Amino acid sequence: MEDYRANAIEKQNYTELEHGYVGLFDRPRFERGSTISCAWPFSALYAASPEKRRKKLQTKTNPNKKITPLPLPICHCNPLVREILLLFPRRIGSFLLEHFSQILRHCSWILEMVAQEEEFTVDLNKPLVFQVGHLGEQYQEWVHQPIVSKEGPRFFGNNVLEFLTRTKWYAVPLIWLPVVFWLLTTSLRMGHRLSDVALMAALGILIWTLVEYVLHRFLFHINTNSYWANTAHYLLHGCHHKHPMDGLRLVFPPAATAILCIPFWNLVGLFTTASTTPAVFGGGLLGYVMYDCTHYYLHHGQPSHDPAKHLKKYHLNHHFRIQDKGFGITSSLWDIVFGTLPPQISAKKA
Ligand SMILES: [Zn+2]
Ligand SMILES: [Zn+2]
Ligand SMILES: [Zn+2]
Structure with missing residues (x-):
């Protein structure tokens, strides 16, 4: 296994190893009788000791070689995301990491928002349209509690969309x-x-x-009570009942x-x-x-x-x-x- 790794390291610039990213191709998964059958303990091991790995790496390859970090080091990201990435061949996995780290961050943000539904509160000082859907089952009750002020809320962050609502x-x-x-x-x-x-x-x-x-x-x-139904209802008539x-x-x-x-x-x-x-x-x-x-x-x-x-x-x-x-x-x-x-x-x- 060590030889396999050393050879691979020589061929490629293994910046992702620095951050604990080990793709499927790094694993001796084709070896018969291998005990490493599941990605989880393997990746966890690598994510746990980046310092150790670097030392190991540098002795095996050129010690003066500069290692550039990835925009979103895999050892810092969600364990579930890491496990999903480890399912891809290394090249694809690192590509995804480098280019879609922003999207991944947004995905986890959306997941968090959906999970928060139960205790979601609307921030009236921020654009409302994409917020109200998160109220879920509580939306109808919220929208029928009127706020009586002549000043209306902001609907969209985008100025053109906002203009169209007035x-x-x-x-x-x-x-x-x-x-x-x-x-x-x-x-x-x-x-x-x-x-x-x-x-x-x-x-x-x-x-x-x-x-x-x-x-x-x-x-x-x-x-x-669903996100998009609430959003549509708000635009159609809910906004008028709220304000x-x-x-x-x-x-x-x-x-x-x-x-x-x-x-x-x-x-x-x-x-x-x-x-x-x-x-x-x-x-x-x-x-x-x-x-x-x-x-x-x-x-x-x-x-x-x-x-x-x-x-x-x-x-x-x-x-x-x-x-x-x-x-x-x-x-x-x-x-x-x-x-x-x-x-x-x-x-x-x-
Ligand atoms: Zn009316
Ligand atoms: Zn109504
Ligand atoms: Zn009405």
């Missing part, structure tokens, strides 16, 4: 009302009378109120709306004719614009008269009292139909 409320009518106008006039140009188009648009608005209810109840309040007064994370970002328009357009197309689709869809889009503006007003406006005053009470009840009731925002119509009206007592209190 939407001023007036961007919604500014961008979508011209589209609504264009859609309605398209149906007019296709030969429908104004009164018919108005009727189709009204139907679109009615359909929207149902879509609003269904989305809010079943998608925005879906129960999540209800964050005025820049209240309305839907136009880029996301534009993407969602495609499936909704096709859905409307299934039930309408080519000339009525624009008017009905335009009505739905108008309903959406009214919903987002109303929602913003309910949080940031001070209505003194009904029905807005009542709607504000109704929606704040959804935020601060019973979060699994009162999903309607522009009206309580579908809450009445589907029986999710909040109980009378808390409605009176609010």
